[in-house]
Amino acid sequence: MLRALELRKDFGELTVLHPISVDFCPGEVHALMGENGAGKSTLMKVLAGLYQPDYGHIQWRGEIVSFDSPHDALTAGIAMIHQELMPIPDLTVAENITLGIEPTGPLGIINRQTQRERAIELLRELEADLEPDRLMRTLTVAQTQVVEIAKALGRHADVILMDEPTAALSDHEIAALFRTINRLKSRGVAVVYTTHKMDEVFRLADRISILRDGRLITTAPAHELSPQKLISLMVGRELADIFPPRSVPGREPVLEVSGLTREPAYRDINLTLHRGEILALAGLMGAGRTEVASALYGLQPAISGLISVHGKNVVIDSPTTAIALGIGMVTEDRKGLGLIPALSVRENISLAALNRFARGPLVRHTEEANAARHQLQAFAIKASSPEQPIHQLSGGNQQKALLARCLLNEPEIIILDEPTRGIDIGAKAEIYAVIQKLAAQGKAILLISSELPEVLALAHRIVVLRQGNVAATLDASRSDQESLLNLAMPL
Amino acid sequence: MPTLDRNLLHRFGILIVILLIGLGLSLTTDTFLSLSNLTNVARQVSINGILAIGVTFVLLTAGVDLSLGAVVALSGVTCATFAHPGEHNVMIPIFIGLATGAACGITNGVLVTKGGVAPFIVTLGMMTVARGLALIASGGRPVADMSPSLTNLAGDVLGIPIPLLCFAGVALIAWIFLSNFRLGRYIYAVGGNENAARAAGISVTKVKLFAYTTCGLLTGLAGVVLAARTTTGQPNAGIAYELDAIAAVVIGGTSLAGGIGTVTGTILGVVLIGEINNGLDLLSVSSYYQAVIKGVIIVGAVWLDRRQSRS
Missing domain, CATH: 3.40.50.300 (P-loop containing nucleotide triphosphate hydrolases)
Known part of the structure; x- marks a missing residue:
């Protein structure tokens, strides 16, 4: 559904992403693994329109597309949930979820009632027990993440890119996130995510792509890899x-x-x-x-x-x-x-x-x-x-x-x-x-x-x-x- | 100082504009190049110049000082109050005027650093407080009857206006300071990246306090010079002076975001604004139009500069 074709990204003289080709399928959890600086986040940001590739293309539903901004990608159905979450702290949960797609009546006045209902509906879909009128700044990191996911769903995102979503979560919060991800999967959403946690990958991922120094080493079904194998592929070089x-x-x-x-x-x-x-x-x-x-x-x-x-x-x-x-x-x-x-x-x-x-x-x-x-x-x-x-x-x-x-x-x-x-x-x-x-x-x-x-x-x-x-x-x-x-x- | 070299091209640009406008004015008017007009321009430019140098320090730390005009008035009033003939040695009113300005500056600095209030708000408050104090201290009337020993300060030495000498002296000291003193370097560092400066062991509080106090002191000096020139301490003097001063600094290439800017740039900005003011007077442009034209030129100059520096 989403396909990277020979994507390359340079920062100044440094090539952080050597031409990479990889595809992501609906209803699949695809993990990007690699050491820090391997290029995982960069790849995601290119796919989400935050960075423009210096070479190569993004293919989306069979067509070559170019996203000039995260907004373009979002409109097309690709949402990214960042490592550092970016909510607007003084707006409510409902206002954050519907940010940019507020239901409006005549004269562009926001219809608060519909706004709340839409938020409640999305949160229920994620089985999240969250009061839509709470201020964002009162939420925990895990709850904020759920709101971000609801926000992505509200835009009918078919691909959700998550950059280290579990890094700041406690164990039962991680379990809740996994349930959410499985639900997204069953809805046919393609989930792409990065993590440093070995156990997680094997519990969650269907396929794993390993990056090292900005290069794609391999993409393999998760069951064909073991943690040892994965680490050796990630580290690669002779130290x-x-x-x-x-x-x-x-x-x-x-x-x-x-x-x-x-x-x-x-x-x-x-x-x-x-x-x-x-x-x-x-x-x-x-x-x-x-x-x-x-x-x-x-x-x-x-x-x-x-x-x-x-x-x-x-x-x-x-x-x-x-x-x-x-x-x-x-x-x-x-x-x-x-x-x-x-x-x-x-x-x-x-x-x-x-x-x-x-x-x-x-x-x-x-x-x-x-x-x-x-x-x-x-x-x-x-x-x-x-x-x-x-x-x-x-x-x-x-x-x-x-x-x-x-x-x-x-x-x-x-x-x-x-x-x-x-x-x-x-x-x-x-x-x-x-x-x-x-x-x-x-x-x-x-x-x-x-x-x-x-x-x-x-x-x-x-x-x-x-x-x-x-x-x-x-x-x-x-x-x-x-x-x-x-x-x-x-x- | 390499920051000079870096901005050389920029400075060159303003210099050309100054010369072109000067050329235009000397062709269209008989009076522009006359000695009396040029000394007059120098006199007028000096007060804005002293203020602009002072506020350069504050702008370099990524702050702002909106209280300049009001503090000019307050310092002028306190100075004039102690300047009646035969009462005190001439040094006393001068000192009082400078001290008034410095006190306002310190207050601004303390509120910004220790109080953590945004410079815009702090100095906006100081602007009305200082104006109010000037009206209170003077009873709302100009403080006249100043001793000639003080008002003579607006006169000439060897044909050079004393206010111009003050401006030149202040500019020279500021230039030497910013390019050769550790504290000068720290001002650039704090303005460029406050957190990084702190992490490098620099006391950001001290640096900012110094910048605001220096600005206040120079504002006090401008107040004294203005009182001497007008032979009164006017509680209503100096209205909107801060705008001309800040405009001059920004035209001179100083970034409002802090960390970038030079004294020479500020001097050229001051000269350009002074030249425009004088030129519009000489061409007898109505003061209504003058305001519009000046505003357009200020924004235009900065816009051109930013466009140039981005390319």
Whole structure:
């Protein structure tokens, strides 16, 4: 019914989707599997009209179509339910469900009665017990999702694309979602979805497509695959090729955390980071990894718990304090918390360490420029000059520039939150090399990554977080992906 | 400063427009190029210039200050109140005027940073409060009888109007500050991406407080200069001054979204607006039409600029 024909998508110089052809059938649940950055979300967004393909076509009911906007796709019958849901919080459930297709009387006045009835009807179809007059902002994530699905149904969507719908759900909410999906199936809707959870796929999917580095590896009926087979297809490459060898960590504790709590994100977190050690924080989305890192860097301090640096108890209330204590962080949110887009590469790199290039309040331009040029070389950052605005750089080069910014302060403790998200394999390998080099120099590194192979190959020890708790602390050399996934999976 | 180079082309564009309009005016009128007219333009431009430099700081942090005109009036009134002949040393009224402006600026800054109220609302409130205070302090009447030692500040030194010297001095200091001081860089960073600046260890609160206070201080200076020029502290002075100031800054290439802009751009914007005002006067265009023409030119200039920068 829906068919991708040789779809390709580039972001700047980076090809995130190599020509992909795949088809989706009515009444079928089709899972897209792959590591982060494999291209699953991109493929969905192209199908849903959010992105325009750089090459190839979408075939819809036998005709070649092109969707200029999500609205076009929706009108044709293709709806996407995003990972981050996008409801309008101050409208009611009924108003959200009928958003854009409000039943109107003469003069365009909305007919509230019909609007409510239509919403109730759709919710009943999904067996959802939801009051249509409730405000969206009072709903849980799972309920919001149901509303989004009802919204899609209300538009007579024949294809529903779901990007990690279960990532933020509890187990019985997942069960409810599965019932909904089965109902959609029996109505002849094609459901396409992504997940990181192995057990789910085999319970739900009829067919599975595996993507890796923007390429479609294979599409197979679910019963022909096993979890082991699936993981090996997802991971694919030989890890030894891009991961440099680990050095031996020291014994001296640099950072100790005990009882760190900030409800509801995380509670009673205990961990110790040693000199020269790479400690990974693993876990699923929403397990509290980024939140713990934010507390250690002062972006969002914890409510209770003790942090000590070099054996001294400290209070980290802002990034300024953290930097003064020798803590540096490269955040996961490159756009939101990292880049100053209008400033040059030089100005971005020197930003956190500007006092090093200043005499009193005055910036010494020569020293600053020299340091920036040095960092450009040391991190192989590809920029036409240090004066190029940083927003013109590719994702990988931006990421290396932010790493360079963080390291210019010569921190002893380095927090790296998803340092390789959304960058190509070459830049990844370079960043892995930098991480190992830093550890060899005796820096203590706290690494957060959703890519399990990365965690296993880089870290000395792994702290697994599950729903805000420490589920286990493991020796990386004696762990594998499956045991990590099992520990990370919500109980 | 590389931000200068980046905007060079843009600046070049405005410069050409300024020169073209100047050429047109010198051909169509006898008076435009006369010394007396040019000093007059310089005098008129100076107050808007001082305000525009001040509000550049605020706009760079992605804020806005709508209270400029009202604070000009309030500072003028407080300054004039202490400027009666033979009462105080001339430095006292000047200081009082500057302090009044700075106090308004600090108040704006505190409400924006600690209070978390949107700059538009805070400074809109300050606009009416300051206007009200100016009327209260003066009893609604112009505060006249100012000492000549203060009103002389509107005069000349070696043939150069003192207000112009003030503007030039302020512009020079602001330029040096923004391009060479750490705090200057931080202003760009905060305006460019506030959260990223905070994550890089910059105190966003301090930076914004500084920007609003500087803007207030310079507004106070503009109030003092205006009082000296008109030899009175007028509680009704300065109405809509903020609009000309903000227009000049935006024409000069500063982004209302913050993080982009330069002092030289602002200076050129000020000159362009001053030239247009003067030109329309010289061509004896009715003030009704002047308002329309000016509005069209402001929007047109910014529209052209954005179109150019997008391509």
